[in-house]
Amino acid sequence: MSRSSYRGRFAPSPTGLLHAGSLATALASWLDAKASQGIWLIRIEDLDTPRLVKGAEQGILQQLAQMGMMSDEGVLYQSERKPQYLEAIHSLNQGRLLYACQCSRKKIAQYIQSHPIPDSQEMVYPGFCRPLEPQICDLDEVNYAIRVRIPKNTIIKGQNLHQEVGDFVILRQDGIFTYQLSVVVDDAAQGVTHIVRGQDLESNTPRQIWLQQQLGLTLPEYLHIPLVVNDSAEKLSKQTKAPIIWPQNSQEALIHLYQAGCHLELGLTKPHVTMTVSEWLNQAVMAWKNRREQRLGFFNTTQ
Numbered sequence: 001m002s003r004s005s006y007r008g009r010f011a012p013s014p015t016g017l018l019h020a021g022s023l024a025t026a027l028a029s030w031l032d033a034k035a036s037q038g039i040w041l042i043r044i045e046d047l048d049t050p051r052l053v054k055g056a057e058q059g060i061l062q063q064l065a066q067m068g069m070m071s072d073e074g075v076l077y078q079s080e081r082k083p084q085y086l087e088a089i090h091s092l093n094q095g096r097l098l099y100a101c102q103c104s105r106k107k108i109a110q111y112i113q114s115h116p117i118p119d120s121q122e123m124v125y126p127g128f129c130r131p132l133e134p135q136i137c138d139l140d141e142v143n144y145a146i147r148v149r150i151p152k153n154t155i156i157k158g159q160n161l162h163q164e165v166g167d168f169v170i171l172r173q174d175g176i177f178t179y180q181l182s183v184v185v186d187d188a189a190q191g192v193t194h195i196v197r198g199q200d201l202e203s204n205t206p207r208q209i210w211l212q213q214q215l216g217l218t219l220p221e222y223l224h225i226p227l228v229v230n231d232s233a234e235k236l237s238k239q240t241k242a243p244i245i246w247p248q249n250s251q252e253a254l255i256h257l258y259q260a261g262c263h264l265e266l267g268l269t270k271p272h273v274t275m276t277v278s279e280w281l282n283q284a285v286m287a288w289k290n291r292r293e294q295r296l297g298f299f300n301t302t303q
């Protein structure tokens with residue numbers, strides 16, 4: 001089969017090893033790429049240094065390899081991409097889209113306390129610093145957070161960015177580039193055409209599209225898949241103590257893949273003991289392709 005122009009990716013943060021939830025996301029992005037004869041990439045999102053766990057990035061790559069998923073090109077590490085993020089900030093700054101913010105968490109929290117918002121909404125920065133700093137002059141000596149200036153009536157995918165999200169941070173006060181900025185810069189640099197990720201990130205999509213538009217980047221397509229939850233209906237995560245996946249042999253790897261496949265509604269039967277990981281993956285690609293073409297399950301609502 002010939003290669004298509006499809007380029008997908010899985011972009012874990014090495015804040016811990018993969019659990020059933022992150023495995024399902026990895027598998028979904030891999031299946032979508034392979035069902036399209038595309039390229040699948042792994043990107044390690046290792047910018048948030050205080051949250052990183054030593055050795056987790058190697059562990060994640062090993063976990064994925066155990067499940068038969070390997071990056072078709074070299075693995076990209078965000079920690080090596082800071083000049084590119086700075087370049088994007090320069091470009092946004094030239095468009096007068098940024099301002100410096102020195103508000104403490106406490107100041108914002110106090111404001112929020114006196115101006116309560118419904119539970120369903122996220123905290124919207126009240127814009128204290130918006131009028132103070134028309135433009136950032138010196139990006140080399142940054143000791144403040146940098147926020148984007150979202151114009152009024154900016155509506156993307158039905159979300160009013162100005163009202164519902166507000167002026168979000170792209171560089172934190174501690175000098176760390178945020179997810180919103182780095183993900184947009186890297187998806188463009190890697191030529192990513194399709195993003196398959198967990199539903200928890202869906203509300204981030206409009207602000208990322210806004211950044212893509214301001215930076216003149218090509219917009220990828222998005223698919224958000226349902227989250228794996230535990231018995232208390234909480235998203236699996238390190239915080240909810242989700243068990244780590246570490247198969248000792250291909251039989252165990254198959255069981256994890258099968259469970260991830262059940263979550264993705266592939267409708268496959270339990271794998272026979274003689275089945276190999278790559279045989280199971282081939283079967284899964286066919287099932288994914290079918291469901292996507294027929295717009296079954298979550299393909300019906302999210303694409």
Ligand SMILES: [Zn+2]
Pocket residue numbers: 100101102103128129130
């Ligand atoms: Zn501020």
